[in-house]
Amino acid sequence: MSELELGCADAPLLVDLYELTMLQAYWREGLEDTAVFELAFRSLPERRNYALACGLDDVLGFLERLRFERPALDRLASLGAPFSDAFLRRLESLRFEGDVLALPEGTPVFPNEPLLQVVACLPVAQLVESFVLNQIHHQTVVASKAARVVAAAAGRRVVDFGMRRMHGTDAALKGARACWIAGVDATSNVLAALRYGIPASGTMAHSYVQAHGSEAAALRAFAALYPETTLLVDTYDTEEGVRRVVELARELGPDFRVRAVRIDSGDLAALALAARGILDAAGLQRVEIFASGGLDEERIDALVRAGAPIDGFGVGTHMGVSSDAPELDMAYKLVAYAGESRLKTSPGKELLPGRKQVFRVEEAGRAVRDVLGREGERGPGRPLLEPVMRKGQRIGAGRASLADARARAAAELAKLPEPVRALAPARPPYPVEISPALREEARNVRERVVPGPAR
């Protein structure tokens, strides 16, 4: 098998070793009652007012297909870990037959709110921890960043250019997907475009210009083959490059159908203004200006506020790796076992016990606060956690399409209070209250569970 592939047969091996050693221990000890694990993040990075839940579809696909085939078991046996033959044999029949509740993809989510709730027998629910985190963490991180970029662009076109600096092949695909859910308009990534039905977009590289004898020859050749293309104008001198586009328009007359010029370096506001002036003076008002090069939401916001005549943005690295906050403090934690709530009290990593629900309270179509309550309690607003899988099969929102997720993100983001949608830190942050019933439960469980001093 090549190093490019992560086939289905390999996917169950993408676990942390302790998940397998704990699995063997649980089976040995007969700890196979129903467990509830919840996935949540503890806090938001400084420059995030919300996160955008994303990645559920890949997790559900993984759970549906989870099985250890013979070759995977043989490889496990070769690891030199303390796995018994009986354990490896039993792994062969392991399936995910539990229930999952989740915030549908595209839902804005806040600290301590479960994005996902896995209800399954303890050994299997524990086993899937790292894979579940790996997928939901990454896509949520990227979608949360991309939503800010889209907001900053204020209606102007945003294209994902991030593949080359996203972290590996899976990130390049899932990152493009997350950007699309968050409202980005297109991707340069051909495989992502094909796999997810995202519009593909691309222009030309500096190397194309460099390879030709002259910039003018390069622009002429590219426009001849792709009449409605975008021409890159900053290889040598941006204003000169724009003048060459004007020359080409004169040369081609009515056959000139170039849609845009792209500026990829320098003072984008000043260069866009200059380019606009040159194009307009030549009667090329309909040729748009597309900007790229180290953009993030702050730079885009500054360009938009400065009134730079830019019609669209190509955004790569900073969106694709969420460079200012490439991680969320996200964890997958046991909150109930065998019908009893569980907690932990590790300093700085305390956990609210028991199965929960998130209620979003809306007034006049605007979200005003969330309440984190106990599952089953009658909360004050709309419950956000929905059943997405029952007995290992997708149901309801678990079958949502990518288009559903994108539409949900647009609708739900629009309902957030304006300061929460804005780029600047919301002061105060969006309120997440804990219901009296959940507080009471936390108190009770703490008294019951936390051990006294050792003798």
Next chain:
Amino acid sequence: MSELELGCADAPLLVDLYELTMLQAYWREGLEDTAVFELAFRSLPERRNYALACGLDDVLGFLERLRFERPALDRLASLGAPFSDAFLRRLESLRFEGDVLALPEGTPVFPNEPLLQVVACLPVAQLVESFVLNQIHHQTVVASKAARVVAAAAGRRVVDFGMRRMHGTDAALKGARACWIAGVDATSNVLAALRYGIPASGTMAHSYVQAHGSEAAALRAFAALYPETTLLVDTYDTEEGVRRVVELARELGPDFRVRAVRIDSGDLAALALAARGILDAAGLQRVEIFASGGLDEERIDALVRAGAPIDGFGVGTHMGVSSDAPELDMAYKLVAYAGESRLKTSPGKELLPGRKQVFRVEEAGRAVRDVLGREGERGPGRPLLEPVMRKGQRIGAGRASLADARARAAAELAKLPEPVRALAPARPPYPVEISPALREEARNVRERVVPGPAR
């Protein structure tokens, strides 16, 4: 095909759209002479004194296998992009038959030094841009961070715990690989351990403790099954947890073979000191202390300097996503075509023209400066770019093993000046000079290539 897989058949579709449109244009125009592209980064992040070259092996594997199979071509045809039938037919016979030179994996590298030099016919050399960047960028970013973590640990054991927060499945595998090359001792990632032969390591999760009726019962059960394990002691109260390990030792007598306790939260220095005291007082000097939880090189350095009695570190998120610098400003640029040097002069993104070599000057076994020169010039030190592929087949250092890369990293990092290896920013930074011949070449090419004002 499932969404987990990126099969070989799909790999060539992981391109940016413009690479395909430029490819079609190059073929139409007959621009098929030999091109030289170089991969380099323009600057180092503030908290990096060097980068550690990594990811070459995956790039060479990709180039060896590059081919568009029928299903991929059918999918491309469905994209709605302006690809002619003749173009798609010709893609079917496209292979990578060029030469590659590279810094072997594990070589410390500095701004503007080519990590990779692709010498191939222009259309094909251009096509592979995004994939090459995607792999080398990610692994170099992670290896560069991991080398700092290893340096900070100053000989103490470091285990990669990052899979859950690395960006997707490919990042989880390649990230573990990059950490291993940089000197990390083991990984929790089972598939990475199997695929790369890295030692697998793991302890237990809080959920294991929570699922049991009491912490003592959990520790007892785990140690019964895995006598030489590491026991997690911070689920409720760390010092109490350590006392329970002491109780277990008394209970088991000579059968007690637990190797370590793990502390995952709180004031690690203070808790490790307290734990050491409790263990030593009970005669358990040989039980080691392993720390984890939000660690990065700065925190590890502070713990080591404070003399915290910690024997090993589990490092996850911050190393796995290189959280303070998740990207390098890395680009793949045309430097020569048809035997002539090329450059670009985009503001802030100028490019030195022509095929280059990196010379590392060493004195008394210590690297003192690098010189960036022209390929073929007789440089002042050891040339670092080595042939790794000829006519599409791996040669020489292109066949280096993972063990070679890890050994090289250790040896080459040890040769760097102490301030460059240190965590603090090196002032002045490691010197990279430009040879007089390369300066002269840049001047000449600039005069020849940069166009005059448009008429």
